Amino acid sequence: MRKMQNMLMLAAALISTPVHAGQYDAVFSQIQRMLIQSAKNDEAGLNATRQQLESLPKSAHQNMKEARALNQQGLDALKRNDYPSAATAFQKAQETDPADIEIAGNLGYANLKLGQFKRAEHQLIYALSLAPGRSSSWFNLGQVYGALNDVEKATGAFATTYRLSQNRAKTEQFMRQALTTSENNETTRVALQQALKLFGLPEYPQ
Numbered sequence: 001m002r003k004m005q006n007m008l009m010l011a012a013a014l015i016s017t018p019v020h021a022g023q024y025d026a027v028f029s030q031i032q033r034m035l036i037q038s039a040k041n042d043e044a045g046l047n048a049t050r051q052q053l054e055s056l057p058k059s060a061h062q063n064m065k066e067a068r069a070l071n072q073q074g075l076d077a078l079k080r081n082d083y084p085s086a087a088t089a090f091q092k093a094q095e096t097d098p099a100d101i102e103i104a105g106n107l108g109y110a111n112l113k114l115g116q117f118k119r120a121e122h123q124l125i126y127a128l129s130l131a132p133g134r135s136s137s138w139f140n141l142g143q144v145y146g147a148l149n150d151v152e153k154a155t156g157a158f159a160t161t162y163r164l165s166q167n168r169a170k171t172e173q174f175m176r177q178a179l180t181t182s183e184n185n186e187t188t189r190v191a192l193q194q195a196l197k198l199f200g201l202p203e204y205p206q
Helices: 002-013 021-039 043-054 064-079 083-096 101-113 117-130 135-147 151-164 168-178 186-198
Strands: none
Touching (some): 021 151, 064 083, 083 101, 101 135, 117 135, 135 151, 151 168, 168 186
């Protein structure tokens, strides 16, 4: 029953996206598997699951210029901390071009900032189905699970953030800074600490 509810919630959240109904379960299960594999330092398994996720069919871009203009409106709203306007702009942008990776991640982030954690989770999972290697979406997903007090999933997401980062030194510094950010709750901070320890990294630089 819970699995079916998750699928229906994802379907509702992604109604404007090109993901087919038959892919919902696969996307969910593969993302969850990657969280567990990363938390256990199963890099071989993680890479194999990521390849499966990347093999899912994806739609071609549509109305890219219009979508990018809407995306810029959303980014401008984020700068003003106007998260409702940002979410609205990003939603319109995604409807205009559902294949845009950045827009998908931006909408997930806006939902996170609005405190709409389940919607943010489903949107970020969609973003990761488009680009499984996008570390910023993994980090935001970790924040979502931290806010939902799921330390295991948050740890897996933060570990994946570091593992897939193209600049690990910068990502390490960013994760440490997040430990002192007031918007992150205790569960999120614990998950960040555990993720750092997985790679033998101290909580604070020596």
